[in-house]
Amino acid sequence: MAGRVVILGAPGAGKGTQARRVARKHGWPHISTGDIFRSHVDHKTAIGQKIESYMHSGQLVPDDLACQIVVERLAAPDCTSGYILDGFPRSVPQAESLDQMLSDRHESLDAVILLTVDDDELVERLTSRWTCPHCGKIYNVKFNPPKRENQCDKPECEGVRLVQREDDREDTVRSRLRVYHETTEPLIQHYGRRSLLQRVAGGASPEAIEQEIEGMLTAQGAS
Numbered sequence: 196m197a198g199r200v201v202i203l204g205a206p207g208a209g210k211g212t213q214a215r216r217v218a219r220k221h222g223w224p225h226i227s228t229g230d231i232f233r234s235h236v237d238h239k240t241a242i243g244q245k246i247e248s249y250m251h252s253g254q255l256v257p258d259d260l261a262c263q264i265v266v267e268r269l270a271a272p273d274c275t276s277g278y279i280l281d282g283f284p285r286s287v288p289q290a291e292s293l294d295q296m297l298s299d300r301h302e303s304l305d306a307v308i309l310l311t312v313d314d315d316e317l318v319e320r321l322t323s324r325w326t327c328p329h330c331g332k333i334y335n336v337k338f339n340p341p342k343r344e345n346q347c348d349k350p351e352c353e354g355v356r357l358v359q360r361e362d363d364r365e366d367t368v369r370s371r372l373r374v375y376h377e378t379t380e381p382l383i384q385h386y387g388r389r390s391l392l393q394r395v396a397g398g399a400s401p402e403a404i405e406q407e408i409e410g411m412l413t414a415q416g417a418s
């Protein structure tokens with residue numbers, strides 16, 4: 196049986212990690228709209244140029260453009276036995292488009308997984324990345340801190356102080372979380388009403404979370 200799965204969660208909740216694990220286990224494509232958007236931007240396609248202008252101004256990619264990209268992707272032959280969608284839908288209008296697209300094809304979703312993590316924990320995770328402006332090395336001050344506080348370990352970077360990229364600064368992170376709560380959280384009601392939604396606490400280890408998701412997919416018959 197096919198497995199059509201959506202994974203939801205705030206930035207930093209670990210959606211990408213879990214989506215990759217589920218995809219690998221089941222042999223489904225991991226469809227990350229973020230990756231598709233970046234690839235369009237990197238290849239300077241017409242769509243990529245549109246996307247870039249939204250990303251530069253800190254806006255979400257508009258619903259119709261995001262939907263167009265996903266519709267094209269889901270029509271590919273590797274999606275017939277299932278897929279895991281990561282980063283889409285991101286709003287209720289996107290979810291309604293997905294519902295419409297699936298019903299046109301006499302298909303439906305098998306599961307929607309929501310990874311839940313407290314905002315303060317997300318801020319801590321997302322602001323812990325610091326970069327050496329000299330060599331570009333990235334440190335996570337929580338998981339692999341530099342030997343000397345705030346300084347790069349490399350001998351050639353002696354005395355260079357680590358900096359935070361704008362994306363990793365607390366005010367930027369908080370504003371991304373605000374956008375998430377405003378646009379993505381209404382999806383919880385959208386899918387909750389159809390009893391598709393499964394909540395998974397995102398604070399556990401990646402292995403424990405993967406096991407919990409696996410159990411849910413098996414119970415839903417999506418395997």
Ligand SMILES: [Zn+2]
Nearest residue numbers: 327330347352
């Ligand atoms: Zn360095």
